[in-house]
Amino acid sequence: MGYTREELKEFMLKEIEIIQDIIKRMAFNSFMMKGWTVTLVAVTLLLKGSEYQVFIAFIPLIVFWYLDAYFLWQERLYRRLYNWVVQNRMQTEEFLFDMNAYRFKDEEQSKFRIMFSITLGWFYGSIFVLTLIYAFFLLGGVG
Secondary structure, three states: OOOOHHHHHHHHHHHHHHHHHHHHHHHHHHHHHHHHHHHHHHHHHHOOOOHHHHHHHHHHHHHHHHHHHHHHHHHHHHHHHHHHHHHHOOOOOOOOOOOOHHHHHHHOOOHHHHHOOHHHHHHHHHHHHHHHHHHHHHOOOOO
16 A cells, blocks of 8 residues: 555554553563462462362462463563564554464464463462472371
């Protein structure tokens, strides 16, 4: 269609704004996953029931760990989309306002690898280890 340089610049700024909003939402979702994980694991451990109930705490831990990795994976895809728009928008109309960041999925790590990245691995891994230690003591592993 042939847009002017000024129109492409305006489009680029709008695209960047939209992508930044998406990245903010993904980061907020990740923050919420961490809060819900701590809350649900703590509540599960505090409930009185059989001594094996402690293992139920691993369900929300693993589920939210994966969901957090998924949101981080998506955030990384949108960061790649952001970089692509900044680098290419002034030269091409290709993918104009196309917010489908999945075209970069082959360039990003798998969700499983992201689960064990430094940021997620330390957070969720420490909760996992602490829950295991709690279960060990609760089930009479010492003494």
